[in-house]
Amino acid sequence: MNRAPDDLDRRLIIATQAGLPLVPRPYDALAAQLGVSAAEVRQRLAAMLDAGRIRRIGAVPNHYALGYTANGMSVWDVDDSRIAELGAAVGRLDFVTHCYERPRARPDWPYNLFAMVHGHDRATVLAHIGAIAALLGPACRRHDVLFSTAILKKTGLRIGGEG
Amino acid sequence: MNGRPGPAALDELDRRIINALQGGFPLSDEPYREVAEGLGTTEAELLARLQRLLDTRVLTRFGPMFQIERLGGRFVLAALAVPEERFADVTALVNALPEVAHNYRREHRLNMWFVLATETPGGIDDAVRRIEAATGLPVFAFPKLREFFVDMRLKA
Numbered sequence: 001m002n003r004a005p006d007d008l009d010r011r012l013i014i015a016t017q018a019g020l021p022l023v024p025r026p027y028d029a030l031a032a033q034l035g036v037s038a039a040e041v042r043q044r045l046a047a048m049l050d051a052g053r054i055r056r057i058g059a060v061p062n063h064y065a066l067g068y069t070a071n072g073m074s075v076w077d078v079d080d081s082r083i084a085e086l087g088a089a090v091g092r093l094d095f096v097t098h099c100y101e102r103p104r105a106r107p108d109w110p111y112n113l114f115a116m117v118h119g120h121d122r123a124t125v126l127a128h129i130g131a132i133a134a135l136l137g138p139a140c141r142r143h144d145v146l147f148s149t150a151i152l153k154k155t156g157l158r159i160g161g162e163g
Numbered sequence: 164m165n166g167r168p169g170p171a172a173l174d175e176l177d178r179r180i181i182n183a184l185q186g187g188f189p190l191s192d193e194p195y196r197e198v199a200e201g202l203g204t205t206e207a208e209l210l211a212r213l214q215r216l217l218d219t220r221v222l223t224r225f226g227p228m229f230q231i232e233r234l235g236g237r238f239v240l241a242a243l244a245v246p247e248e249r250f251a252d253v254t255a256l257v258n259a260l261p262e263v264a265h266n267y268r269r270e271h272r273l274n275m276w277f278v279l280a281t282e283t284p285g286g287i288d289d290a291v292r293r294i295e296a297a298t299g300l301p302v303f304a305f306p307k308l309r310e311f312f313v314d315m316r317l318k319a
Contacts, residue, residue: 004235004282013229019217020226022210024193042190045227053233057188057226059213061181065221066173066319073269073276084309091312099311102240105303109273114240114305144271152266152275153258154223 005053008036012044020057068118072125072145074132075111077104079139083113086136090115093135095128110142122147173221173319176204180212181319184225236282238264241291242273242303250274256297262290273303 005013011034021029027045031038048054063071078086083101090113091099098116115132119125129145136143173181179202189197199209216222231238245253250268257263257277266277279290291302 002233002235013227013234016226017229018226019224020188022195022214022217022225024195024206024210026194027190027192038192046190048227048229051233052230055228055230056186057190058186058228059181059184059216059225060223060228061185061319062220062223065219066181071267087309087311096312100307101309101311102305102307105305108244109303109305146269146271146273146276148267148269148276150268152254152268153263153277154265 070119070122070125071148072117074115074145076113076143077110077141078113082139178319237284239279240305243275
């Protein structure tokens with residue numbers, strides 16, 4: 001499953017990683033560019049969607065432009081024996097956009113659950129974090145929230161060495 | 164250095180377009196026409212508005228969102244504790260690596276948090292070593308052990 005893409009998939013990724021063409025027949029445009037049929041382009045995209053190699057085809061909004069100006073990375077020290085169950089419950093909350101278990105780095109970093117929370121202001125984010133704390137209860141020994149104060153870089157992944 | 168745009172002036176159709184296009188884009192001959200019909204607008208209007216939303220950076224991109232681990236690559240979250248007087252210099256050193264996809268300043272002793280994205284798993288260790296050599300600071304790497312949920316959809 002987690003293998004490198006074949007040549008045509010790789011060329012399709014490179015051709016679309018900046019975005020899908022904004023023309024009436026975008027798959028025809030990609031097909032012309034790649035020298036294959038539009039049916040082949042659509043079949044390749046459908047196969048990558050089915051395999052989870054593409055999460056979805058769609059728009060990625062800029063949080064700030066939509067008014068989600070507060071962004072808190074909440075981090076939690078959760079009992080290892082309960083992390084599977086509790087991590088899944090936190091991930092189901094509709095204000096959590098990413099939720100992962102990650103390794104601790106003691107003594108500097110005791111936290112093993114990361115949940116990203118976006119809101120229109122800090123008070124909203126802190127209220128959401130209070131709801132997570134209530135859900136975790138005594139299985140969480142401590143937590144913190146790291147608000148972002150500047151975006152230093154945001155380019156996304158680039159395959160194909162185009163920087 | 165990127166500034167933060169303020170909330171954009173969006174009308175009701177812009178918001179419906181953003182919410183409708185966050186997933187499930189059709190794999191049909193004329194997908195924009197199909198989406199436009201569902202929204203009660205025209206293909207030309209939808210394409211013009213999408214172009215404007217991208218030009219004004221309300222949308223950062225429109226297209227397939229690739230899951231790099233499923234393509235053999237790797238994403239790792241990492242952090243540095245950067246002394247305040249070195250923050251600008253260290254930002255430049257870290258951002259210079261093409262493997263650094265996102266980088267955020269956060270309020271904590273670990274005050275710089277970035278995502279390393281590479282086409283091969285081995286590329287991560289190499290990028291960590293280069294950042295440590297360039298900055299003289301230890302990199303804290305937090306590879307994901309388990310993913311509970313990832314969905315960047317936000318209602319416009």
